[in-house]
Amino acid sequence: MLDIKPYRNDNLACGEMVFATYLEWKRIPHELMFEHSWGREFLYTDIPIAETSLKKYYNIDLQWNDISMESLVKDTRILEIDKPLALAIDLKDADWIESVYTKAFPIHCIMAIGKSGIDGFICLDPTFSDGIIKFSSRNKRARYAIMEVTQCKNNDQNFIIEELYNNARLLSTSMLFSEIRNYGKYLSESLLSNEMRMNYAELLANANLYRLNRIHKDLLNYASMLNYISVITNLDLKMFVPKLGERAKHWELIRNAVTKYYCTGNKGIVAEIGNGVIMAAEKEESLSKELLEYLNKNLGN
The missing domain is CATH 3.90.70.10 (Cysteine proteinases)
Structure with a gap:
């Protein structure tokens, strides 16, 4: 063993x-x-x-x-x-x-x-x-x-920085933020079409709640990656860690509001949920541009 x-x-x-x-x-x-x-x-x-x-x-x-x-x-x-x-x-x-x-x-x-x-x-x-x-x-x-690891590149600073820059550039020009805005509309519509109250097991299995939970945690994981890159390279990316934490917290609040809706059926919070998702798109789009600008400035691009 x-x-x-x-x-x-x-x-x-x-x-x-x-x-x-x-x-x-x-x-x-x-x-x-x-x-x-x-x-x-x-x-x-x-x-x-x-x-x-x-x-x-x-x-x-x-x-x-x-x-x-x-x-x-x-x-x-x-x-x-x-x-x-x-x-x-x-x-x-x-x-x-x-x-x-x-x-x-x-x-x-x-x-x-x-x-x-x-x-x-x-x-x-x-x-x-x-x-x-x-x-x-x-x-x-x-x-x-x-599982077998060979020829690690996790300490190759030039390779890591190059990949970070490429990914940041792709992220800032991707359809991500449009997709998030569209999801806000979809989420509002799907909630209004669902009149059923959910028990604990149903909440666990709910696709919207699972997705919102993953979005929240994925942002925290991305922040942990930036923190790691700050440790092993000369890039000081730690300023972005709390900012990504704030974005993750925003999604957590959206998830909590959706959970509340599934438990209470209070349609008054649906518009707030949809607007919250649209705000998330705007804030994350701005943050992605800030990250790319920082990399351009510090990498001489």
Whole structure:
């Protein structure tokens, strides 16, 4: 069994937490994984951006394979030294998790760090547990990928700065802020068309609340990346960290208002919610331009 401890951070999605756990075990900072997290819910909905960044900065090329768990556990090549597995499983198979979550999130990512007897794996689930999980392979399927890092570029300052600049330039000229404004209109309309009050399980499974939660946390993750880049380069990006924190807080307030609507049906707050999303677009667009201007000035572009 590999001696890996779970890395837990509530701002990370389950897959990101597995990848961060692996990188931290290898004593490699994981923050560059968040280079595209600002705007992800609008620009990269069909792209596994964390995996894209894993390949770019850490040369981790995740090749996902669909297989029966019984076949996987019998494969003697699996779990070679220093190569844990990322497992994408059906959350209904995770008997250590409360059933209310299994209805909300059908697919879940965990990490296999060893074998348990003849029919299972010893796993980590940083999202839901601090400890070790025993996961039986009987009558289950999963997608798996071997994690192995080679030729890291996470300390290549010139490469990191160049990528940051390119991404900031693309962000400031992207359709992100138009998409956010459109989402404000869509969100208002979808709320007004929903007369049903929701219980806790329904709130967990609600697509709007999940999306708003991810937008909030993705901004915080992007801020953590800028903070990391400030530490390892001569760019002082720390001034943007609290500003992104303010933008994240704004989305948290929007999410709270949407939750209130689903619980009370108070249509009086719907216009406020829609206007709040439009304001978020304006503030973030201004901040993206400020970031690009700073980079242009300090990089001599």
